[in-house]
Amino acid sequence: MKLGHVLQKAERGEPLSSHELQFLLELSKPDELNQVFELACRLRDRYFQNKVFLYGFIYFSTWCRNDCTFCYYRKSNMHPNRYRKSEVEVLEAAKRVADSGVHLIDLTLGEDPFYYKRHGFGSLVKLVNKVKMNTGLPVMVSPGVVPEQVLSDLYIAGADWFACYQETHNRELFSRLRLNQSYDARFSSKKNAMRSGLLVEDGILTGVGETLSDLAFSLESMFRLGAHQVRVMSFVPQKGTPMDHWTTPPRVRELLVIALLRILMPDRLIPASLDVDGVEGLQARINAGANVITSLIPPQLGLAGVAQSTKDINEGYRTVQGIIPVLNQMGMRAASLEEYSCWILN
Ligand code: SAM
Ligand code: MD0
Ligand code: SF4
Numbered sequence: 001m002k003l004g005h006v007l008q009k010a011e012r013g014e015p016l017s018s019h020e021l022q023f024l025l026e027l028s029k030p031d032e033l034n035q036v037f038e039l040a041c042r043l044r045d046r047y048f049q050n051k052v053f054l055y056g057f058i059y060f061s062t063w064c065r066n067d068c069t070f071c072y073y074r075k076s077n078m079h080p081n082r083y084r085k086s087e088v089e090v091l092e093a094a095k096r097v098a099d100s101g102v103h104l105i106d107l108t109l110g111e112d113p114f115y116y117k118r119h120g121f122g123s124l125v126k127l128v129n130k131v132k133m134n135t136g137l138p139v140m141v142s143p144g145v146v147p148e149q150v151l152s153d154l155y156i157a158g159a160d161w162f163a164c165y166q167e168t169h170n171r172e173l174f175s176r177l178r179l180n181q182s183y184d185a186r187f188s189s190k191k192n193a194m195r196s197g198l199l200v201e202d203g204i205l206t207g208v209g210e211t212l213s214d215l216a217f218s219l220e221s222m223f224r225l226g227a228h229q230v231r232v233m234s235f236v237p238q239k240g241t242p243m244d245h246w247t248t249p250p251r252v253r254e255l256l257v258i259a260l261l262r263i264l265m266p267d268r269l270i271p272a273s274l275d276v277d278g279v280e281g282l283q284a285r286i287n288a289g290a291n292v293i294t295s296l297i298p299p300q301l302g303l304a305g306v307a308q309s310t311k312d313i314n315e316g317y318r319t320v321q322g323i324i325p326v327l328n329q330m331g332m333r334a335a336s337l338e339e340y341s342c343w344i345l346n
Contacts, residue, residue, distance in 0.1 A: 021216040040259035040289030043266040051335035056097030060085040064110025072238035079240035096298040098135040103340035108142035132158030152196040162193035165203035169221040203231035207249025229269040232257040236307040255288040262289030278312040
């Protein structure tokens with residue numbers, strides 16, 4: 001297979017086969033990788049010019065009933081100092097991050113029994129509605145798997161997005177990562193969300209034991225799902241978890257997947273998450289074809305990240321102020337709220 005041929009095909013907008021995707025995933029020579037990254041950026045710029053969208057992140061409950069092997073907040077882990085922020089605290093954090101200039105607020109939680117059982121989902125729906133009303137910004141909810149009716153209630157309450165990452169589209173690997181969880185229930189929740197009117201984000205992890213053919217299959221699965229936003233994050237090993245002793249994968253893998261997501265889905269939103277390598281990792285991810293910066297966290301409110309629970313947060317680096325100089329230095333700029341709202345409406 002010739003790299004030039006495959007890239008030309010992609011540039012013309014022709015779909016790539018799984019063999020071609022795998023061929024691209026195998027690349028390792030710097031000049032070949034650069035050709036892929038450059039194509040990804042050209043395709044991104046064709047649809048988004050130099051505009052980048054900014055997402056505020058509020059992980060408001062770190063309690064969880066699940067035991068995902070990769071996650072610091074799995075229920076069996078005794079290390080985390082867990083918290084569940086009150087409504088007042090969530091609204092305060094939302095206001096702060098909204099005032100800082102983000103385009104969206106991502107309300108994320110573990111599958112916290114407080115929201116999942118005792119009080120039903122009513123309090124989650126109400127919270128989403130209050131955040132929406134108070135900030136006037138688009139809202140994403142990342143609650144894990146919830147019943148179809150709840151997705152519809154969230155939409156009516158003002159949610160715009162439902163984020164739920166499959167992590168891998170290999171069922172057997174899924175069962176080793178998300179212990180005792182249903183692959184089908186997780187995947188269907190995204191289809192249900194779309195039916196309810198929500199925009200959907202899917203995503204995968206690298207460095208969790210996947211093969212290149214698993215990655216190619218994930219790329220195709222996310223394409224077929226028609227997800228509006230698609231992400232990849234490198235696995236970061238967490239203290240006190242079964243995967244504590246794994247090593248974090250070389251970043252080139254995440255960057256290559258970002259580029260291939262872009263090549264396959266040029267008009268979709270693709271995050272550069274600050275949660276993996278902080279602000280230091282931003283430039284490489286944008287240069288691989290990302291067009292959204294996620295995990296902007298209001299400092300000093302005791303809010304955590306996920307893959308990096310504390311990195312750069314209290315220092316105030318994971319903020320709009322912290323990333324604007326990096327963007328501008330690259331010739332990119334933060335979009336206006338109007339530009340983001342237009343994208344959502346289309
Ligand atoms: N609890 C909800 C769920 O699992 O869908 C939402 C929050 S969950 C913490 C968000 C995502 O963070 C996971 O789907 C996973 O992709 C990512 N994540 C968790 N632990 C990670 C780790 N150690 N390294 C990289 N990403 C991680
Ligand atoms: C992020 N840490 O944006 C967050 C999180 C959940 N929707 C997003 C993984 O990177
Ligand atoms: Fe819970 Fe989400 Fe972590 Fe899994 S990834 S243990 S569902 S918080």
